[in-house]
Amino acid sequence: MGVGLVGGWRSTITTRVELAPDRTLPRVKPADPSFFNRPALPVALTDTIVPDFPLTNKSFNLSYAGNDL
Numbered sequence: 001m002g003v004g005l006v007g008g009w010r011s012t013i014t015t016r017v018e019l020a021p022d023r024t025l026p027r028v029k030p031a032d033p034s035f036f037n038r039p040a041l042p043v044a045l046t047d048t049i050v051p052d053f054p055l056t057n058k059s060f061n062l063s064y065a066g067n068d069l
């Protein structure tokens with residue numbers, strides 16, 4: 001098993017890779033910064049008014065497609 005980190009334009013992109021005994025890759029899991037930051041958005045929006053959503057959303061700069069890869 002190995003983990004790779006590389007700098008992306010939003011933040012660090014991580015990739016986890018597993019190597020099987022027959023030298024195949026049974027599991028490869030890339031994750032962009034939005035994957036890790038998205039759970040914080042609802043917490044940040046607690047007790048805010050609806051017009052504040054665009055400003056709060058843009059301050060997190062999350063990927064709408066779900067990845068930056």
